[in-house]
Amino acid sequence: MLKYQDVAKKIQQAIYQQNLPKGTQLPNIEGLIQQYQVSRTTIIKALNRLERHGVIYQIQGSGIFVRQPKKQGYLNFLESHGFSVDLNDLPGSSQVFNVDVMQPNVKVKEYLQCEDDEYVYYIKRLRLVEGKVYGFEQSYYRKKIVSYLNKEIAENSIFSYVKDICKVNIGFSDKYFKAIKLDEDIAPYLGLNAGDPALCVEEIFYTSSGEPFDFSQIIYHYDNAKFFVQSHSK
Amino acid sequence: MLKYQDVAKKIQQAIYQQNLPKGTQLPNIEGLIQQYQVSRTTIIKALNRLERHGVIYQIQGSGIFVRQPKKQGYLNFLESHGFSVDLNDLPGSSQVFNVDVMQPNVKVKEYLQCEDDEYVYYIKRLRLVEGKVYGFEQSYYRKKIVSYLNKEIAENSIFSYVKDICKVNIGFSDKYFKAIKLDEDIAPYLGLNAGDPALCVEEIFYTSSGEPFDFSQIIYHYDNAKFFVQSHSK
Numbered sequence: 001m002l003k004y005q006d007v008a009k010k011i012q013q014a015i016y017q018q019n020l021p022k023g024t025q026l027p028n029i030e031g032l033i034q035q036y037q038v039s040r041t042t043i044i045k046a047l048n049r050l051e052r053h054g055v056i057y058q059i060q061g062s063g064i065f066v067r068q069p070k071k072q073g074y075l076n077f078l079e080s081h082g083f084s085v086d087l088n089d090l091p092g093s094s095q096v097f098n099v100d101v102m103q104p105n106v107k108v109k110e111y112l113q114c115e116d117d118e119y120v121y122y123i124k125r126l127r128l129v130e131g132k133v134y135g136f137e138q139s140y141y142r143k144k145i146v147s148y149l150n151k152e153i154a155e156n157s158i159f160s161y162v163k164d165i166c167k168v169n170i171g172f173s174d175k176y177f178k179a180i181k182l183d184e185d186i187a188p189y190l191g192l193n194a195g196d197p198a199l200c201v202e203e204i205f206y207t208s209s210g211e212p213f214d215f216s217q218i219i220y221h222y223d224n225a226k227f228f229v230q231s232h233s234k
Numbered sequence: 235m236l237k238y239q240d241v242a243k244k245i246q247q248a249i250y251q252q253n254l255p256k257g258t259q260l261p262n263i264e265g266l267i268q269q270y271q272v273s274r275t276t277i278i279k280a281l282n283r284l285e286r287h288g289v290i291y292q293i294q295g296s297g298i299f300v301r302q303p304k305k306q307g308y309l310n311f312l313e314s315h316g317f318s319v320d321l322n323d324l325p326g327s328s329q330v331f332n333v334d335v336m337q338p339n340v341k342v343k344e345y346l347q348c349e350d351d352e353y354v355y356y357i358k359r360l361r362l363v364e365g366k367v368y369g370f371e372q373s374y375y376r377k378k379i380v381s382y383l384n385k386e387i388a389e390n391s392i393f394s395y396v397k398d399i400c401k402v403n404i405g406f407s408d409k410y411f412k413a414i415k416l417d418e419d420i421a422p423y424l425g426l427n428a429g430d431p432a433l434c435v436e437e438i439f440y441t442s443s444g445e446p447f448d449f450s451q452i453i454y455h456y457d458n459a460k461f462f463v464q465s466h467s468k
Binding site: 057198 | 257299302409430433442443454466
């Protein structure tokens, strides 16, 4: 973690631990430099990060203020790498059905820009939060980039493993989504009926050098999974 | 528009007009400084903006590259102020049902942090793209911030009007969404049946000084409205 990220985390923790209401003014930049004993540049980068993440807003010439905290139980749609629960740290878990090595089908091959002779890991799992079913996920990892995966890894965070163990620099993602009608194959996984609504999110993840390495499709339970996005105009 | 925004726009136009494929390397920073005759700082800010917007990616020590262009017909979920179609510039329009002044109900009052005696504009309209129904929108503007609205304005972009005419600095937004089952009141607006799926997006918009001024709920047609988000890890 870079120093400005660490400072950003500390400021954020201070806000949430003290339960500061929306609109509370934080110390100014000089005050924060004193408090965290870091350079001006580090504080400015930390504040910009917190602004991007929807934790604070800055009014030029006026100060730094706390933003509305996220509603409880909503998933952060942007920070989740495929899936993860924000700040409030609800306990998430995964029920893994299979971890297979296979040749990609045409769609996956195209999305992941695979060569003809490439193999992918295919993982099918149910994502749960506090024991409730949130989504049914099917994901495909290129074996040439993520050379090993197993059930145990898939039961925890594949992304932490990919970053920390496989040393893949995760760069960016393209995410596509829409509401759908559940078909009779997927509905039972979510405990729902065919024809019920769901949110279908497809995402392609790229390394920082622009190579796609993961394609995931998650079908979210319409009643259990709610999302938020905090945006700012800059 | 600030200079770096203008340069970002020009670089983006150049990419799309030349239809540069994903992975195409752009000139380096020196080259771009020459080409656009602006300072290094301006180029760096322009590139960071384009990276945030998913147009390019930068590899340290290696260069600047074109990202996968967005799929045709998908709405940019982040840049839309409530609703607007990206780059490809599909023709959007609105069918306005009413523009009324009223006292807000409890939910709207809370979201917009209204005083007891405040009034809001309530606007009900259908959003269309190329004549197809995309969504049914109900939005509420605080009269003390947006003091005048009418049908003609609502048929075009309320946000342009709010920015350019009312001189409101739009700051940030909180967006909440989930898949829902349509009820029998809303379904007919979308030409669908009760029980059909939809994406329900609720968004609160704030001025740059942190005052909420607009609450909007859009119920999107599950088959017509598709969305994308391009994210990056920074």
